[in-house]
Amino acid sequence: MKINSIKIISVILITLLLSSCVDDNFDVPTPSGSEENKELSIILGNIANDINWNLVSIADLKSRYSSGSAPVAITSNDVVKGYVVSSDRTGNFFQEIYIQDSPENPTAGIRVVLNLRSSYTRYNVGREVYVYLNGLYLGETNSGDGIISIGGKVNPDDSDEIEVISENQLGNHVFRSTNTETIIPKTIKVAEIGDNLIGTFIRIEDAFFPAELDGLTIIDPNEDFDTQRTLSACNGSGFSEFILETSSFANFSQVKMQSDEGGAISAILTKDFGGNNFVVVINDVEDIQFNESLCQPLDLSTFTPIFEEDFEGTSGSGDLTITGWTNYSQEGTRLFRSYNDSNSGSRATSIGAFRSGDASTITWLITPSINLDATANEFFSFESSNSFADGSELEVLISTDWDGTEANIATATWNSLPAAVVTDSENFRNWVSSGDVDLSSFTGNAYIAFKYIGSGDSGSDGTFEIDNIKVVAQ
Template identity: 40%
Template sequence: MKNIIFSIMKTNRILTSLLIVLAMLISCVQDDDYTIPESLGSEENAGLQAIMDGLSSGVMSEVSIAELLTLYTGQPTEIVSNIVVKGYVTSSDRTGNFYKEFYMQDAPENPTAAIGIVLNQVDSYNQFNIGREVYVNLKGLYLGENSSEVLVIGGTIDGNEVDQLTGKQIPKHIFRSQTTEEIVPLVVEPSLVNDSHFGMFVTFENVQFPLSLVGKAFLDPNDDFDTQRTLVSCADGTEFPVETSSFASFIQEPLPVDARGSISGVITQSFGGDERVMVLNSTDDINFIDDRCDPVFEESFNSAIDNTVLNLDGWINFAEAGSVLWTEQVFRGNGYAELNPFSSGDVSVISWLITPGIDMDAQEGEILTFQTEHAYPDFGHDPLEVLISTDFDGTEGGIANATWSPLDFDVSYKIDYGTWYNFTSSGEIDLSSYTGTAYIAFKYSGSDTGNQNMTLHVENVTVTVP
């Protein structure tokens, strides 16, 4: 009889335990529609209330994301003060394009700073959905760079990088409130994106994918991890990569190449910090509804072969004085034309780079844009002239006999020599008054002596019509 009673009691305990586990599992699951829960759970509510009480009593202090970023010392930095930071989630791993991380910015609209959080948790969108107000108790956590050289909050250190908060650290340090705000994307020109935008949800307007990507999907099937697809700005020809993880749910969707419009995503960097990229939360954030803005003429130099003499079909590369020719260069996957007189020994360098002929009678309202940049201080020397001719015969021998008219463009690229490989747009240059066949020339004048050996880069030469 005792054995029977014991067996019944044991069975009841097992059933009770199973029911408790089942109830716990049900309480943890949230719908994918991001409905704000009526209750965050007693433990999470208690943790958030403890933060509020600590802030109210002065035991804790709230810092802004911008203030937090200034605490970085150049290596993983442990936070030892009782400080708290608040933000609004900008990323989502719902489609698999983010993995064990999320980003948050300091305001739902017009943010001024953002930061990432790396954590050992998948499907975090169920808890930290886009727009969710999140508080992070920073004491005992680390501030530093992740594998993409973007500043993040983490729970451990892996060499010179900050690593994930563990599963046990997450509920002790990250607390969401019951507030979910609409994240209004920050409208930014691709050419103006900088490190301050890391983690922000931004929109590029008036952009398109190049026609060379017709028939391509978001992921290249030959890539093991990530694929970058180039966006092109219709305003100034600036190129900006959209990066897609091989684990994203939309990898086989075709790129929307038949139109242009706006696209929204989170700004971060590719693995190793090689270049800034936009990462999509979802392809629902692409709104391409306008006709394409395909240019009358375009040269991105993306076919460049690194460190070779520039040799493109129809282009003229000619040294009027000295021996230095324009070269093809590639940096972080981006091709461009370069003129570098350094170590040539030439006391005079005059080098021409001339486009193929452009038919100015086939359309109206032509606008020229290009981008320039230099790699070393110029000491006040201005080496570049941009010229146009409609009586040039298209041969090297005809350069001296042609009429070349100067074009005005933005020369601020000469000033910001502290940051290399930040190209400056020329601004829109009106070519609508020209007829016939036009040639655009980039004429470099300098020397390998004195202070006139500035290295110059040119890319994204484009002629468009409204």
């Protein structure tokens, strides 16, 4: 099914009559003045010529803070650069802007909380901004919500939270350049939604409003603040769900959802107030482009397998050895092992650091090369289970530039695949499907890796088991 297009018709005009806190003055953004330009020039000069001044990336800045911890006071002359991706023009954002590190294909985004209404007239979408961080704080406005933000001070009523940058502080800390770039949303699958993309402008295709939402307004009339609507998107042979969150003060709150068409939605990825769910928040109802026929799930039963491994050809219970595969210990002594799974009654492979005595275990199991140029619409899947479910990690990665040698594993480019991996809470008898992971965006000769991270410590020595690896294609 395709994401139901929200038909935006004359009902939009009705929404403009809504009473809310929205400033309906839709003036164009004011240009940065000569004084602001001069101050920014001084800052950029200091970065270029003074070793005590640093231009830091958004990702590096966010790495200084852990969710739920006390705010971090910034006392160094650090400056972070970003491009504005949010807008409060329609009332769907309030006292905040989100900036990301690039106008296109961003790698990180962050929220800046500020005491300014109609901020779109100053920090318009695409505007290049620089935030002078000395004297500001890094933290969360609601402790533990997972939305790392830049603020002006610590909340006097809760020392674990930050508050907005005051209007008086803004002139000394947030500077606009004269550049405004076109923001290109980053197209992702629902399964790729994660903390690394919070604060960035994303696009989800093949999306729709489910039939049960047909005819309802975007905002639940019984909600005072935010409404969450669960949307769907086609995902290989099935569907994925994600949450659209909209403020009750948005001037398009009375637009009705329709489920007969689908398409793409572009929005900022963030989390809800409690940090319990990822949500997408649109700048304007026009960011929902549902004007296509509904998508249909693919029938993967008609696809041809181009790679399969069920480990039935292995024997014994020693270290796994299969022609073409790489079983490599980057740190520690443990390798993936071959074994017979009594619960499924089949052969499989497992990895765990239990009683290894190793301070760190990093082990790779990598498939042989898989040619993705000879086919189209490739999908990857596998099954995973666990034993002694204790805090270890299993990452699923893909590379198209690895040369096949152990010496160059660490220097190759490995992209994370949005595959479902068994969780610690799953019963050890159960096998969990990864789902159908779309590989169609990759070309060339690809290698798929299972990367285990753990240690001999009892808190991170769990065991993962893998079976029924398959790549199918048209």
